[in-house]
Each structure stands twice: as C-alpha cells, then as structure tokens.
Amino acid sequence: MDSLLLGVELTEWVGYLAMTVLLISFMMKNVIKLRIINSVGCLFFVIYGVMISQYPIVITNLAIILINLYYLLLKKD
Numbered sequence: 001m002d003s004l005l006l007g008v009e010l011t012e013w014v015g016y017l018a019m020t021v022l023l024i025s026f027m028m029k030n031v032i033k034l035r036i037i038n039s040v041g042c043l044f045f046v047i048y049g050v051m052i053s054q055y056p057i058v059i060t061n062l063a064i065i066l067i068n069l070y071y072l073l074l075k076k077d
Helices: 010-025 031-051 055-074
Strands: none
Touching: 010 031, 031 055
C-alpha cells in the first residue's frame, strides 16, 4: 500500500499533509474558517492514524472533528 513518491512513503505524505493543514488552521482569524480547516486536518490525521494502526490518533482526531461540528452546526451564538 505504501508506494514511494520522492523517496517518501504515502503514509508519511498523509501525515505531513495533516500536520500542514492543521497548522494552517491556527493561522485563521475567523473562527468558522479555523474550525472547518482544522476539521479537514483532523480528518487527514484520522486517515493517517488508520494507515499506521495508531488508534489513539484516530480517536483523538475524531473527537476534535465532532467538537468542531458541534460548534459549527449546533451551537449558534
């Protein structure tokens, strides 16, 4: 499943993508944009966690996605 791209395994690329998107989310001034981009980063971390069979990563990031969805969809202040 892990093929090399520029000498780096696909799994590693997914991890780097997740890290990058998550870091970008924290540069957002708009809280809604922050939560959306943060959720995308967390989704990539969920995929990464599954790929490397590290379920604490999966559980933590799924929880963060649910918290973000709660504030985006249900909690309208």
